[in-house]
Amino acid sequence: MTDTRPSRRQHNVPTITDVAHKAGVSPMTVSRVINAKHTVREQTRVRVEAAIAELNYAPNAAARTLAGGEEMRIGLLHSNPSFAYLSAFLVGSLDQASRSNVQLVVEKCDDPGQEAAAVAHLLNGRVDGIVLPPPLSDSPDVLAALKTAGVPIVAVATGRAPEWAFSVSIDDRQAAYDMTRHLGALGHVRIGFITGNPNQTASAERLDGYRAALADMRLPDDPALVTEGLFTYRSGLDAADRLLDLDDAPSAIFASNDDMAAATVAIAHRRGLDVPSDLTVCGFDDTALATTIWPELTTIRQPVVEMSRMAVELLVHAIRLSKAGRLGDIGEPHVLADYTLIRRQSDAAPRRRPAVQRRD
Numbered sequence: 456m457t458d459t460r461p462s463r464r465q466h467n468v469p470t471i472t473d474v475a476h477k478a479g480v481s482p483m484t485v486s487r488v489i490n491a492k493h494t495v496r497e498q499t500r501v502r503v504e505a506a507i508a509e510l511n512y513a514p515n516a517a518a519r520t521l522a523g524g525e526e527m528r529i530g531l532l533h534s535n536p537s538f539a540y541l542s543a544f545l546v547g548s549l550d551q552a553s554r555s556n557v558q559l560v561v562e563k564c565d566d567p568g569q570e571a572a573a574v575a576h577l578l579n580g581r582v583d584g585i586v587l588p589p590p591l592s593d594s595p596d597v598l599a600a601l602k603t604a605g606v607p608i609v610a611v612a613t614g615r616a617p618e619w620a621f622s623v624s625i626d627d628r629q630a631a632y633d634m635t636r637h638l639g640a641l642g643h644v645r646i647g648f649i650t651g652n653p654n655q656t657a658s659a660e661r662l663d664g665y666r667a668a669l670a671d672m673r674l675p676d677d678p679a680l681v682t683e684g685l686f687t688y689r690s691g692l693d694a695a696d697r698l699l700d701l702d703d704a705p706s707a708i709f710a711s712n713d714d715m716a717a718a719t720v721a722i723a724h725r726r727g728l729d730v731p732s733d734l735t736v737c738g739f740d741d742t743a744l745a746t747t748i749w750p751e752l753t754t755i756r757q758p759v760v761e762m763s764r765m766a767v768e769l770l771v772h773a774i775r776l777s778k779a780g781r782l783g784d785i786g787e788p789h790v791l792a793d794y795t796l797i798r799r800q801s802d803a804a805p806r807r808r809p810a811v812q813r814r815d
Contacts, residue, residue: 469510477506527557529770530582532573534564534591536652536687537714539742540759544588544611547763555771570596578604584770587611588763590655590686592622607773609766612757614656616789621773623766625794627657630755631664631709633796634737638707639672642804643735646674647698647705649684649691649715658686661711661739680705684715691718699726699734706805707735713745716752720801731803741797750800762792 471489475482480499488495488503495503506512531548535541545561552559560580564573574597577585584607591597592610598617601608609621616622638646648665651658662681669676682697684690691714698705699722710716716738723734730736730750738745741756773785 469512471512473510474503474506474512477510478503527771527774528560528580528582529557529767529774530560530562530577530580530585531588532562532564532577532585532591532597533588535588536685537712537740537742539713539744540740541588543742543759544763547760548586548767550760551764551767555767557767557771559767564591564597570594571600573597574600574604578606582606583774584608586763586766586770589613589657590652592616593655593657607770607777609770609773611762611766612657612759614658614660621769621785621788621790623762623769623790623792624657625757625762625792627660628664628667630739630757630794630796631661631711632668633664634709634739634755635665635668636672637796638709638735638737638802639668639674641707641735641802643705643707644674644805645677645680645703645705645707647680647682647708649682649694649698649708649710649719651711651715652685653683655686658711665709684711686712686714688714688718691715692722695719695722699723699728705734707737707802709737709739711739713738713740713742713752713754716754716801717744717748720748720750720752731801732806735802735805737802741795745797745799753799753802754797756795756797758792758794765790765792 471482471485474485478485480503484495484499485503488500529552533541549559560577560582562573562577564570585601587597587608587610589612592613602619607621609623610616611623613622613624614627635646648662650662666676679701680698682694684694691710694715695708695718698708708719710719716736719736720730723730723736728734736752738752738754739757740759741754742759745752745754769790776784
């Protein structure tokens, strides 16, 4: 006998599961009838429509995203040292989750060695897929755990996404190339570069772009002009000090993100240098920080909010197709977003000036 007991969900408002029980079919079949799919037999369609009428079921946008009678839940696993970047990413993700009528489950993973536990906790929450912002989008441990679990993921802002995953990114190499060419066009010859965290593939891509631009402009590729940062403000302070302590210090410094660029501006001011008259400083990402310091940063606008929206939308689309057995219809699994070079007040042509002041 078909079980016609109403679901307890939504305070006894009939759900797609109730319709499925009443008609003696699966919730997926009910969904196909609602969405006018032609793969349902006429006899089954009539039965489902009768159940819908009897229960006075009103399908809505959220109900049409259901798979197996349950609302779609997607996870977001994060660990980012840049508060500005993470804030922008969460804004976009939450907005798109609301638009897509899916539940977003946010999980933090800051402790080294706890990646597998964080992934397991998300999966225990019955998520249908996971969005990975950087740096976890490049974490071998996280990616290995998710590949084993077989859950679909979208890796965001990674230079080299796994073949089995979806991804949303920009062309980091070309963006860094464009910024370096911009600095060369202003007349800068010695251009310092602060790399990002070496555990993120985007860091290597940006360094490659910087070096390719120097080569094309026939400018010196002095190893002393490249110093490592970790995408954190603190690491940017130390990196800027190292560059400005050089005997032949750079007239421009290009940092791999806005946090480190802002730190570079702070170090320049501490040394009594004017930005940009004495030192040009440029960043990457165009987070809120870029326009909250003085002078405002020239930077590469990586559309973080839009990329997070795209990631959620891509993941939801992939999950729906997978539930329908049509994952092959997904199209391009690796989406490339547009970037923009934004000029503000932190760059200028170099000028003859006294030697850079050193630390005591």
